[in-house]
Amino acid sequence: MTGGGGREEDALGREALAYADALHNLARYLTGHASDAEDLVQETYARALSAAHQFTPGTNLKAWLFRILRNTFLSHHRHERHNPTVGGLDTVVAVAPSPESARWLRGDVELDRLRKVVGEEIERALESLSEEARTVILLDLEGLTEVEVAQVVGCAVGTVKSRLARARAALREKLRDYAP
């Protein structure tokens, strides 16, 4: 926090609370477990409290909290468990469609499947993606701009755009696996 009076800080505190659900949602998809997600959110708020003086009024509090949550997750959870994918999106080339899948993509099968996919299947497919892919998809869903996502994940804006495109393509590829 760089200066500012108590009124600004009151507003900051109230605004921070409004993001508890969004933070918990991301935590749940990062950890894959309800109890781990609660621990992660609790630790995120504790860290935010202790680092609150670093927040600059007028900047995006939501993105700042997301960044703390993700950094906390990476420092404590990434190598422990429940992370099925090793390596980052930038190293993953599996989303490039194979000739077989390219043929499949040309038809309407994928479109029909996407129209009918249910929440549980999307959730499973999302959880099977890498942490980076899950993060950019969920932050984008939260309405963060590419600039804000870049601040959260600590990369260039152009990288966010390409990561998001690859992540969405990877998710579509995963959803193929649930085709009836």
Next chain:
Amino acid sequence: MTCEEARALLLDARRGRLSAGMQAALDAHLAGCAACAHENAADALLGEALEGRLPQHAAPLALKRRLAASWSAGDALPSPPPVARPTAPSSARAAWGARWRRAVVPALAAAVLVLALVPLYYRQAGDGGAGMVTEAVNDHLRLLTAQHPLDIESGGIHQVKPWFEGRLDFAPVVRFEGDADFPLRGGAIGYYLDRKAAVFVFNRRLHVVTLLVFPAQGLPWPRRGLERIGPVEAQVTASRGFNTILWREGDLGYALVSDVDRTDLLALLGKLAASS
């Protein structure tokens, strides 16, 4: 514009971020490239699925209560290493933290109160039907725009109903066989919110009437504005030019949607409810 360039713009285009010139160039490319048009359609459907169907995990009330209790009691919260090194003096940090706690605790308490009361209100008022009506209308529109809306063409209810066996994890209860006023056209497997649904399609003159049958459990059924129609209590609403009737019987939920008059739709409900 190459395919690679076009695909990099698809998401921005759907979100209205492109300049008019760029949008026109992209539209021209999509009009002449079936592969990119398919990519655009598939990614748009993925977006709809993510936004409308991906389960959201809100923070449990217990977690918020724990935070509120812990902070209001002034307990020392976990003090992990900061995400980035603080640069302010520790005394200033502590003073800010105290002020932040003063701001957060009342807000948390208020949030907890609201979170506790809102579900109680809705349990009393039961105003959760708006989303259900929207979904029913969306399902009806999807059926109207589908190239092949029916999985089974009607040879009568005794041909349509058995067709669902093995395709659903419940048995749709619909005994009305259709008649001259409301002939049964056929059926299909559909999806209603997060679950599968049996879709029955009737006609009323040249109008299409969609009946969705689905497991009722766990949905925010409306409890206000219900009308007693025959043996059932139903909510009759108009949304986006469509009349919709929602009701439940036992473990099953029903949604009837069409652009026919309310009177016609109620007449069909009367036939359905009387037969079930």
